[in-house]
Amino acid sequence: MREGPALTIRRADYTEPAYWIRNVELTFDLDPAKTIVSSRLVIERNLSLPPQPLKLHGEDITLLRVQANGESVSFRQEPGLLVIDNPPGDNFTLDIRNTCCPDKNTQLSGLFSSDSGLFTQCEAEGFRRITYFLDRPDVMAVYTVLLRADKKRYPVLLSNGNLLEEGELEGGRHYAKWHDPFRKPSYLFAVVAADLVAREQQIRTRSGRDHLLQVYVRRGDLDKTEHAMNSLIASVVWDEARFKLPLDLERFMIVAVGDFNMGAMENKGLNIFNTKFVLASPATATDVDFAGVESVVGHEYFHNWTGNRITCRDWFQLSLKEGLTVFRDQEFSMDMAGGPSAKAVKRIEDVRGLRQVQFPEDAGPMAHPVRPDEYQAINNFYTATVYEKGAEVVRMMQTLVGREGFERGMTLYFQRHDGFAVTCDDFAQAIADANPGSMLSVRLDKFKNWYAQAGTPQLKARGHYNAEQRSYTLTLAQTSQPSPGQAHKLPYVIPVQMGLLGPDGQALPVQLEGEYPSSATERVLVLDEPSLSLTFVNIDVPPVPSLLRGFSAPVRLDDGLSNDELLILLKHDSDPFNRWEAGQRLVLSAMMAATRSDAPPVLDAAIVEALRSVLRDETLDAAFKELVLTLPNERYVAEQFEVSDPQRIHVVHEAMRDQLAAELHADWLWAWDNHQVNEGYRPDAQQSGYRALANRALAMLVRHAVATGDEVWQGKAYGRFKTAGNMTERLGALQALVEAHAALAEPALARFYEMFKGEALVIDKWFALQAGAPEPIGPNAGRVFERIQALMKHPDFSLKNPNRARSLIFTLMSANPAAFHRADAAGYALWESLVTDIDAANPQLASRLARMMERWRRLAEPWQSAARDALARVAAQPNLSDDTREVVSRALES
Incomplete structure (x- = not known):
């Protein structure tokens, strides 16, 4: 913890390290109360810099001994540093012995205790909490690690790379020695010492090499690891087939841990995962969970090359590995989904997430470029901008050079940089150089504005049809709003994938x-300029432009289309993304208009009829229909206003859901009857789509039943809940009852808890479902918030476990605006107390919770003033972590 302002780190100040660490030998005598760490570092002075002291990072560790070349050496300690003013020459060996305390490490960064053992998390700066080191990504070394521990308590001892030997020691102890032949930065280091069991699979890759794959979990969870193993095998096969990148170690290990700040971590050969993204069975995991496991397993495996073999020169280049690897896992998931329709559904889901999280980030006080220019706490820049927007930047590169051109660029990237720490510029240059004459190559300098500038560009499009000349002139213009530290923006390179439709929906020539x-x-x-006009010829009818197909650039589009033109796109566009987009825009426009007025919120008959036609269209995939028939959520609607009234938005949103439930009642009955899955469970695209649409139909039928006093469908939903053969259907039925505030919701919730009280991830769903239930409108308003307060006292709730905290608290504050933004400011008081309490133990989790209030200026009164006051009280706390202080300070300054 630090009092006062944190040090600002700037990209422009980057210099190479004064010393390199080439080889590392680590010995751990593992104990939860006091682990002894002995390190031997082979160090070389960086001869390109003048001689200077050696400064090693260290935090919350106790130093016991320091020797250089086997002899005592003079050193001193500064806050966070071990300093040797006069190292013994340009090449020397440094021996350090220190202790750390895993049991007291509530930050879950470094070496920490959790449930069945000891685990590490070293990204971004956790290695310094284990031992003294040059804890920065451009210092890459070869590691050999010896682990010693009590065998009964910690029968499994794992580290990076290949197992060299293992054996018994005196006193019931044992050891394991690991060696990673590939140079890596300290943030990729990992250790696991725990009582675990493993699912194992031997595979032979295309290169003809045999490898052992292992998924380690606590005892009792082995039956939930088949999907994770299958996902890992699929990832290995896909990466070798798509990018010719093989698995490079004798084994690849995944370890699941229940206490983890992140989703997973790509440590070289030893990926440590949050249990949420490993454990899955039909009885305990939904289709969404299965998809999440596949995606995250793929993501972490793909890091083996894009992040591990080539890593970041500095943390400003974080998107070099994260944006690229998100792109790779999105491509993987689309390929695993199957046909074009299933791929389109995946793309829509990714874009929906980008808009709901990253677009507000781009417009808020924490806005930063994909490659930030400065930071105070690096943990705050593990953001949707670095990850998801970074992936969109990579996707635009692929659009500009083509799929085969992008693969050539990836090949050149690895030829040039394998084994080194490099920059985003190095990656972009490789893609461009592999495709001379491409739109990326000739516009590369301008394209890099995507890395350098924060904010979401606005793309305005207007068209004019000339009947006499049979031509259509399309004018495109881009603008960008100021963002923190960037008042003026240069033009971006924006690829606009497009088509033209006639009034009858027929595709026209371009x-x-x-x-x-x-x-x-x-x-x-x-x-790539502020504006551009293009004329299309041989156009016989006034066209409707279909722009930004597949969401070809992360921009906000203003195309000026009327409702009638959007209806044409919704009914006929060959691009699934723009078809979905047209439906969303029609509904969003109606919701915004109703929010601004006091009139009863109603969707036009034409919109309702268009939605009905989509629902009934048997040529469309069920998953696509479910997406089209899902209204934009309240948080996304609020982002469309300069100043928003969360309670009015909630009233409008619920009214329009009621309208669709009533006016499409017969259609929901049809959808329910025709989308039952009567075969064995598979989490594939077709079955998942059927279950998603059936659950959507059931929710609307129960909503209508509660509104009309009909007990039949409430009973049917409860029956589905009791007899469902998988978690997707069971949770869907429970959600239908809870969200409609049906009388049977309470007994269903109680029954669900009794069925699954031993399954931590399922109980997370139980908490989240109640936290996300819409607040009733009228005399029962506030009931959901009061339930959440009561659930915080439940014996199964704990703020110490990040998954449990996210399930209840984060769901309330990020996904339930009407319950959180209360006129009496009770939600803000709860936020204030929780941020302060969590920050003392886990700053990473606290800073993420703090960000729930960064858009306070967009709130109407009385919420705005109350939110500002809560932020000010948190900012006034004297011992806030750097992570949390940066968030609240920037929010107040915005």
């Missing part, structure tokens, strides 16, 4: 003036 005639009905336009 031949530009001066081009040879072509039958093409889709193309990519590139806007």
Whole structure:
């Protein structure tokens, strides 16, 4: 903890380290109360810099001994540093002995205790909490690790790389020695000492090498690891087939731990995962959970090359590994989904997440470029901007050079940089150099503005049809709003994938003036100036532009289309993303109009009829229908206003859900009857889509039943809940009852808890479901918030476990605006007390909770003033962590 302002780290100040660490030998005598760490570091002075002291990072550890070349050496300690003013020459060996206390490490960074053992988390700066080191990503070394521990308590001893030997020691202890032949930075180091069991699979890759895959979990969870193993095998196969990147170690290990700040960590050969993204069985995990396991397993495995073999020069380059690897896991998941429709559903889900989380971040006080220029606490920059927007930047590169061109660029990237710590510029240059003459190559300097500038560009499009000349002129213009530290923005390179539709929905040619005639009905336009006008010829009818197909650039689009034109896109567009987008825009526009007025919120009959036609269209995938029929959530609606009234938005949102439940009642009955899965459970795209649509239909049928006093569908939902053969259907039925505030919701919740009280991840769902239930409108308003307060006293609730805290508290504050933004400010008082309490133990978790209030200026009164006061009280706390102080300070300054 630090009092006062934190030190600001700037990208412009980067210099190479004064010393390199080439080899590391670590010995751990593992004990939860006092672990002894002995390190032997082979150090070389960086001869390109003048001689200077050696400064090693260390935090919350106790130093016992320091020797250089086997002899005592003079040293001193500063806050967070071990300093040797006069190292013994340009090349020397440094021996350090220190202790750390895993049991007291509530930050879950470094070496910490959890349930069945000891685990590490070293990204971003956790290794310094284990031993003294040059804890920065550009210092890469080869590690050999000896682990010693009590065999009965910790029968499994794991570290990075390949197992060299293992054996027995006196006193009931044992040891294991591991060696990682690949140079890596300290943030990729890992140790596990625990009582675990493993699912194992031997595989032979395309290169002809045999490998052992292992998924370690606590005893009793082995039956939930089949999907994680299958996902790992699929990841290995996919990466070798798509990018010719093979598995490079004798074994690859995944370890699941219940206490973890992140989703997972890509430590070289030893990935440590939050149990949420490993454990899955039909009885305990939903289709969404199965998809999440596949995605995260893929993501962490793909880091083996994009992050591990080539890593970041400094933390400002974080998107070099994270944005690229998110792109890779998205591509993997789309390929695993199957056909074009299933791939489109995955793309829609990814974009929906980007808009709901990253777009507000881009417009808020924590806005930063994909490659930030400065930070105070690096943990605060593990953000949607670095990850998801970073992935969109990579996707635009692929759009500009083509799929095969992108693969050539990846090959060149590894040829140039394998084994080194590099920058985002190095990656972009490799993709461009592999594709000379491409739209990326000739516009590379401008394209890099995506890395350098914060904020979401606005793309305005307007068209004019000339009937006499049979031409259509499309004008594109881009603007960017100021963001913190960036008042003026340079133009971006924006690829606009597009097509033109006639009034009857037929695709029209996209031949530009001066081009040879072509039958093409889709193309990519590139806007790299403030504005651009293009004329399409041989257009016989006034066209409807379908722009930004597949969401080809992360921008906000203003195309000026009327409702009638959007209805044409919704009914006929060949691009699934824009078809979904048209439906969302129609509903969003109606919701915004109703929010601004006091009139009863009603969707136009034409919109309802269009939604009905989508629901009844048997040529469309069920998963796509479910997405179209899902209203934009309240938080996303609020982001469309300069100043928002969360309670009015809630009233409008609930009224329109009621309207769709009533007016499409017969259609929901049809959807329910025709989308039952009557075969063995598979988490594939088709079955998952059927279950998603059936659950959506059931929710609407129960909502209508509660509104009309009909007990039949409430009873049917309860029956489904009791007899469901998988968690997706069981939780869907429970959610239908809870969200409609049906009388049977309470006995169903009690029964669910009794059924699964021994399953931590399922109980997380139980907490989250209640925290996300919409507040009743009228005399029972406030009931959900009061329930959440009561649940905080439940014996199964704990703020110490990040998953449990996220399930209840984060769900309330991020996904239930009407319950959180109360006129009496009780939600803000709860936020204030929780941020302060959690910060004392786990600053990473606290800073993420603090961000729930960073958009306070967008609230109407009385919420705005109450939110500001709560932020000010937290900021006034004298012992806030750097992580949390940076968030609340920037929020107040915005």
